[in-house]
Amino acid sequence: MVTDQRDAGRRLVFSTIRKAGRIARVDLARETGISPATVTSITAELIREGLIEETGPSQDNDLRRGRPRVDLKVRGAARIVAGMKLSHQTIAVALVDFEGTLVGEACLELDRARFKAAELLPLFRRALEHAVSTAGMTMDALAGIGIGMAGTVDAAHGTVYWSPGLSERNVPLREMLMADLDMPVFIDNDANLVAMAEQYFGHGRGVSDFIVLTIESGVGMGIVVNHEIYRGARGCGAEFGHTKVQLDGALCRCGQRGCLEAYVADYALLREAATTTDFADRATTAQKLQSLVEAAQAGDETAKSIFDRAGRMFAMGLANIVNIFDPELIILSGERMQFDYLYAEDVLDGIRKSIVQIDMAPPEVRIHKWGDLMWAKGAAAYAIEGVAEIALQDIAGNAA
Amino acid sequence: MVTDQRDAGRRLVFSTIRKAGRIARVDLARETGISPATVTSITAELIREGLIEETGPSQDNDLRRGRPRVDLKVRGAARIVAGMKLSHQTIAVALVDFEGTLVGEACLELDRARFKAAELLPLFRRALEHAVSTAGMTMDALAGIGIGMAGTVDAAHGTVYWSPGLSERNVPLREMLMADLDMPVFIDNDANLVAMAEQYFGHGRGVSDFIVLTIESGVGMGIVVNHEIYRGARGCGAEFGHTKVQLDGALCRCGQRGCLEAYVADYALLREAATTTDFADRATTAQKLQSLVEAAQAGDETAKSIFDRAGRMFAMGLANIVNIFDPELIILSGERMQFDYLYAEDVLDGIRKSIVQIDMAPPEVRIHKWGDLMWAKGAAAYAIEGVAEIALQDIAGNAA
DNA sequence: GGCAATAATTTACGACCAAAATCAAACTTG
DNA sequence: CAAGTTTGATTTTGGTCGTAAATTATTGCC
Structure with missing residues (x-):
């Protein structure tokens, strides 16, 4: 317990630097509430240990008078x-x-x-x-x-x-x-x-409470509460995909019925489509989906209704999240362009209509199309x- | 920032005393990780300010040797x-x-x-x-x-x-x-x-993450994450009652459709019952409900089916909470005995069947019947x- | 070139914590 | 029943740390 305070200070300073990207000591002191003297001492220590480094004078120095501020940043190497x-x-x-x-x-x-x-x-x-x-x-x-x-x-x-x-x-x-x-x-x-990734590099930078949803073969959710990933009592991630959206509804891979995933995941879309369409000539899941998307875009009513229902189910599940969590921001993060329909304006509208109305703006919904490396x-x-x-x-x- | 450390210590000591009810200084030191010397100094300060007091020797002193420990507690007065x-x-x-x-x-x-x-x-x-x-x-x-x-x-x-x-x-x-x-x-x-109330006086004492549900005229939810009430970005409580459990479902007081509340709240039960029963002779909502409960207990199939559906909807909504939050404990807290059917074993069973299965025990569900003053x-x-x-x-x- | 302004560092000092020593209050034992 | 033992609480002591104030550093402005 002897170095408790210093320890906390170091952590705070380091994470503030990382969040800011580049920041001068003065601002560091202001943001953290630590005195400039202590900031000097802590940053000196971190520089000595090689964790951070000076990047030379700030860009905006010519706008100011006085001694120019020296930016610090995390030392990548x-x-x-x-x-x-x-x-x-x-x-x-x-x-x-x-x-x-x-x-x-x-x-x-x-x-x-x-x-x-x-x-x-x-x-x-x-x-x-x-x-x-x-x-x-x-x-x-x-x-x-x-x-x-x-x-x-x-x-x-x-x-x-x-x-x-x-x-x-x-x-x-x-x-x-x-x-x-x-x-x-x-x-x-x-x-x-x-x-x-969103918290460190993406739209979640500096946001204390937000939710990230991903749609791949399943539906995933990550919750950030108070700048930390919330993991629940048993340490497992939140299972948004197995949230129930219909009593005794469609059968899910997990063996239960009515899971959101059973309405919006790729296998769910394809098994519906298979009722009226023969996909025999398409080999992979991706190819099948592609043809389904194209059919919908071409005006095929069946294909459109499949996406339509999936979109409404997704909006309902998402609205539930908003009602329960009231996050500041929701990020729909993914790489599959063919899922555009889920992020369509109607879906977002459906969410807005399904959340409890108060006289404040609803949480912002951002769509983030990442590449493969996300x-x-x-x-x-x-x-x-x-x-x-x-x-x-x-x-x-x-x-x- | 000068008394930052002492401040944190005071807070920690005081809240530890309150959580423990009665606790000796040695145990305080052990639990908080603060040294006995500092515990003495902080507790002396708190006693001087009248916030806590000694309660005389501990009960279990006769089981120990050595100097008897002196318990401390919050000073009620x-x-x-x-x-x-x-x-x-x-x-x-x-x-x-x-x-x-x-x-x-x-x-x-x-x-x-x-x-x-x-x-x-x-x-x-x-x-x-x-x-x-x-x-x-x-x-x-x-x-x-x-x-x-x-x-x-x-x-x-x-x-x-x-x-x-x-x-x-x-x-x-x-x-x-x-x-x-x-x-x-x-x-x-x-x-x-x-x-x-549960956190301070009830089943939630010492539990870091739990959820409390109440059913009254509406359905309420309180979320405790990391020993704190979670309030969301806009400061509003979680709106469990307006979680959607059915796409385009029953009409809710809030004007939307498919809210959980529209299936389990008293008005929802009574409006269903009104389809086949004439409540004209019962004046208050409570009396009407009472007669509905009695009808179900007497074996009336219609009444039973009303409660049955409400119970299944409730289980579904609750399972969603578990899937999303994975809390350590769920407390069903309320005073209305007539809602027993919602806490029946089948409902709890329905929840267990609807949550994602892992090889760990599902969260504990406790029922807490409080009096009027809760x-x-x-x-x-x-x-x-x-x-x-x-x-x-x-x-x-x-x-x- | 000196002054003003701002950033960063150094100095002086007090607050605070922990370890060790000491004191306190019981019980054990011969 | 007195000395020793055990455990709890307090006091003493040494050292760390953070802040305020003073100082140094570096630039712009006139």
């Missing part, structure tokens, strides 16, 4: 971390420096979708080694690894209760990976990591957070 | 606060001491249900004066007042956006009351205050929290 995402038959890797800039990437195609945990370890390692060598680095340049997986994951304990990519249940994957790779590993539900960058953000925590604790330990 | 709840045509008042023990109560019947804000002020005052004089005290014995109202309330700003008891919208009620009564006033949504005690708990905060800040101010 301080640490390199990897973010990985296990998707359907692929492992995507992003190498990212301490500032969050991408310094390398790789993608490993897999021959199937489900693996035993023991089979997965060498695959992760291979993907990682590939990314590292392509970037001209070695494995020991990495300070930590973040991993995102679909399914229910207990981030605190690093246990994967269930994942579509794993054929086993209750796998202590984090422990296994840490033993195998010999570096800190952080695992979380992929939707949570997208939320973290997931992996989210995982990297999680790794950065964990590695930064370790670094700050190291300083505290050395000082004591 | 330190402050008296009032909690008030505005319900349909009544104002309930609870006078509570700093420990939370009831020292007086009163109830004022009103001649109608909706008032202008300016009309409400003298009514609140009259109810308060009645309670105070009945308890043999004077108004200036009160250190603060907590008020609970149905509707959407911004607790931070003390604004009532809308309430069934107010004929105006966007009323700065807190400001008005503080000016009128000349003491600190704290206002919040009634469901949030029930959550606080709401007012919740309001009092809120007032205690606010008044304690003021007291601790005063100490910090004096010290500086």
Whole structure:
């Protein structure tokens, strides 16, 4: 407890710098409420440890009088971390420096979708080694690894209760990976990591309470409350996709009925479409979906009604989230352009009509079309957070 | 910022004492992580200020050797606060001491249900004066007042956006009351205050994340995240009752369709029942409900089916909460015994079947049948929290 | 070139916490 | 029943830390 106060100060200063990107000491003092003297002392310490660096005089100095302010920023070269995402038959890797800039990437195609945990370890390692060598680095340049997986994951304990990519249940994957790779590993539900990507690099910067929704083969949700990912009592991510929108409704992959996912996920759309359309000539799910979207755009009433219902169900589920959470901001984050219909103006309108009316603006809804690497960058953000925590604790330990 | 650390220590020590009820200094030191020396110094300060007191040797001293431990507790007489709840045509008042023990109560019947804000002020005052004089005290014995109202309330700003008891919208009620009564006033949504009552006095003691649901004429929800009431971005409580459980479903009082409330609230049950039953001989809502419950218990199929549907809708809504929040504990809190059917084993079973399955126990569901004063005690708990905060800040101010 | 303005650092000092020592109040034991 | 033991609480002591004030640094302005 002896260095408690200093510790808190360091954390606060460091995270303020990271959130700001670039910031001068004066502003740091003003924002954190810490006195300039202490800011000097803390930043000196962080510079000495190599975690932050000066970037030279601020841009806007010529507008001011007096001694020019010197901006500080996180020192990108301080640490390199990897973010990985296990998707359907692929492992995507992003190498990212301490500032969050991408310094390398790789993608490993897999021959199937489900693996035993023991089979997965060498695959992760291979993907990682590939990314590292392509970037001209070695494995020991990495300070930590973040991993995102679909399914229910207990981030605190690093246990994967269930994942579509794993054929086993209750796998202590984090422990296994840490033993195998010999570096800190952080695992979380992929939707949570997208939320973290938004918080670190996207629309969620500086927003205290927001919600991120992703639509892929399933529907994922990440909740940020008070600047932190909310994980619930059992450490599992929020299961928006299995929110019930219809009593005894459509059958879901999870075995229950009426889940939102059973109305808006790709398999749900395709099984409806299959009633009237023969998709025999289309091989992949993506191709089938593509043709369904095109049919709707061409005016096919059946296809349109499928999307229409999915959109209304989605609006209802989303309105429920708003009614329960009253977030400041909702981010619809994803890469699938063919899902545009879900983000259409009518859907957003449906949400607005379904939330409790007060004389204040409803939460802002933003649509964020990320590229393929979003997931992996989210995982990297999680790794950065964990590695930064370790670094700050190291300083505290050395000082004591 | 100079007494930052001491301030945090004081807060921590005081809240630990309050949570524990009675606790010796050694245990305080162990629980808070603060050194015994500092605990001595802080507790001495709090005793000097009259906020806590020694209660003599602990009960279990004869089981131990060595110097007997001396328990500390919050000094009840330190402050008296009032909690008030505005319900349909009544104002309930609870006078509570700093420990939370009831020292007086009163109830004022009103001649109608909706008032202008300016009309409400003298009514609140009259109810308060009645309670105070009945308890043999004077108004200036009160250190603060907590008020609970149905509707959407911004607790931070003390604004009532809308309430069934107010004929105006966007009323700065807190400001008005503080000016009128000349003491600190704290206002919040009634469901949030029930959550606080559970946190302070009920099943929620020591639980970090839980959810409280109340069913009255509407359906209310209070969310506790990380030991704090979650209020959302716009400061309004969570609107569980207006969560949608059916696309284009039953019409709700709020004007929208498919709200949970439109299936489980008393008016919803009665309007269904009215289709086949003539309630002309029953005057009040409560009497009508009573006869409906009796009919169901007597085996009337129509009545049973009404309750059955309400129960299934309730289970669905509740399961959604679990899927989204994954709380440690859910408390169904209320006073209406006739709503037993909603808490029946089938309903709980329905919830368990509708949540995402992982290999861990589902959240515990507890039913808490409070008396009439629950709401007012919740309001009092809120007032205690606010008044304690003021007291601790005063100490910090004096010290500086 | 000196003055004003603003940023950052250094200095002086008091607040605070924890470890160690001490005091206090019981029980145990011979 | 007196000395020792055990455990709780307080006091003493040493050192860390943060802030205010003073100082130094660096530029713009006249």
